Amino acid sequence: MSDKLFNKIVAVILIIGIVSTVALAGYTVHLRKNASITAYISSESK
Amino acid sequence: MKKLRNQIFIIAAIVLTFVIFDLGIYNVFTKRCINDYSESLQAKSVELDEYLPFDENSKIVKLDSEFKLMENLPVIDGAAALYPVFSAFVNSVYPENSCSFDGKNFTPESALQYTNTRGAYKSVVDGTADIVLCASPSEEQLAYAKEKGVDLEFVPIGCEAFVFIVNKENPVDNLTAEQVRGIYSGKYKNWSEIGGENTPIAALQRNEGSGSQTAMLSFMNGEKIKVKNTVFGKAIGFSFRYYVEGIVEDGNIKMLSLNGVYPNAENIRNKTYPIVGEIYAVYRKDNSNANVPLLIDWMLSEEGQQIVEKSGYIGIK
Numbered sequence: 063m064s065d066k067l068f069n070k071i072v073a074v075i076l077i078i079g080i081v082s083t084v085a086l087a088g089y090t091v092h093l094r095k096n097a098s099i100t101a102y103i104s105s106e107s108k
Numbered sequence: 109m110k111k112l113r114n115q116i117f118i119i120a121a122i123v124l125t126f127v128i129f130d131l132g133i134y135n136v137f138t139k140r141c142i143n144d145y146s147e148s149l150q151a152k153s154v155e156l157d158e159y160l161p162f163d164e165n166s167k168i169v170k171l172d173s174e175f176k177l178m179e180n181l182p183v184i185d186g187a188a189a190l191y192p193v194f195s196a197f198v199n200s201v202y203p204e205n206s207c208s209f210d211g212k213n214f215t216p217e218s219a220l221q222y223t224n225t226r227g228a229y230k231s232v233v234d235g236t237a238d239i240v241l242c243a244s245p246s247e248e249q250l251a252y253a254k255e256k257g258v259d260l261e262f263v264p265i266g267c268e269a270f271v272f273i274v275n276k277e278n279p280v281d282n283l284t285a286e287q288v289r290g291i292y293s294g295k296y297k298n299w300s301e302i303g304g305e306n307t308p309i310a311a312l313q314r315n316e317g318s319g320s321q322t323a324m325l326s327f328m329n330g331e332k333i334k335v336k337n338t339v340f341g342k343a344i345g346f347s348f349r350y351y352v353e354g355i356v357e358d359g360n361i362k363m364l365s366l367n368g369v370y371p372n373a374e375n376i377r378n379k380t381y382p383i384v385g386e387i388y389a390v391y392r393k394d395n396s397n398a399n400v401p402l403l404i405d406w407m408l409s410e411e412g413q414q415i416v417e418k419s420g421y422i423g424i425k
Contacts, residue, residue: 063112063115068119072119075122078126079125079126083133086133087133090133090138093138093142094339097141097143098143098145099273099314099345100347100356101358102143103273103274103344103345104360105142105143106140106275106360107275
């Protein structure tokens with residue numbers, strides 16, 4: 063493929079990848095804030 | 109051709125890197141934070157429908173009392189851990205049509221309500237509940253009562269142990285009170301400093317105003333809690349014994365001994381377990397409902413105390 067197309071594809075993948083990673087991190091922080099003590103401790107061995 | 113192959117390889121490598129990285133985050137951090145308890149337990153901290161009064165399948169203690177109230181019924185509310193107790197009180201003393209539950213909540217006209225500790229203390233001060241069953245109030249809850257010009261009466265009706273919990277696979281079984289305070293004040297940051305594995309300590313807290321958070325602040329004896337929510341390390345938390353053993357009943361959690369004493373019923377009764385607190389029936393001193401003192405006297409009677417003990421707590425006498 064042309065370099066231009068290749069760069070576009072890589073850019074799109076990078077954007078999607080970064081957005082999904084940030085979203086997952088944010089979701090994890092949200093879950094953590096709302097986690098009950100007992101459920102959180104219990105999940106250590108799940 | 110070679111160039112195309114290289115380009116495809118690079119694209120695949122970038123995609124794979126993100127997939128592996130995100131899967132790693134999910135497996136190490138996110139999955140731990142997912143609460144797989146039931147919707148009711150998550151929302152209310154207790155399965156309300158498993159401890160309903162006047163329900164033949166209910167898990168509450170059922171005691172047929174000669175003491176009955178038929179009208180001017182005091183509205184009762186309270187903490188999650190005490191819900192089985194005050195539901196059992198209602199079941200013994202109130203008429204069957206006094207309570208109504210819509211599947212998720214008690215309806216506004218029900219004489220039995222459940223709003224948990226924070227809601228219950230507000231309700232009794234505001235006058236929407238006549239008696240609430242809770243552990244000791246927080247400074248903020250007392251300040252709210254004072255701000256509203258309300259004098260509250262606290263009648264101890266039972267005892268309970270304040271416990272510290274870890275995952276069952278944590279090799280630590282016992283801590284001293286000093287070590288627990290050290291964890292929560294930030295002095296100890298790694299389990300290896302207190303006899304455990306070389307891994308960070310994730311010290312967990314509850315919301316301000318909850319019964320167990322208030323109890324924890326009291327236990328800290330003036331020392332500030334200096335821990336933050338984290339997803340790293342092995343966790344330690346706190347609660348009341350019956351809530352852990354009787355309501356949550358999660359086999360992956362274990363209670364720690366404190367100063368070498370395990371929080372079982374015997375050690376709570378003889379007060380060798382170091383943190384035993386009282387549970388209270390709380391009402392407004394200016395409450396004019398004549399049934400309030402009658403009901404509280406009954407809670408302190410042999411029948412009422414039987415319900416307290418059989419529900420998993422220790423009676424006050």
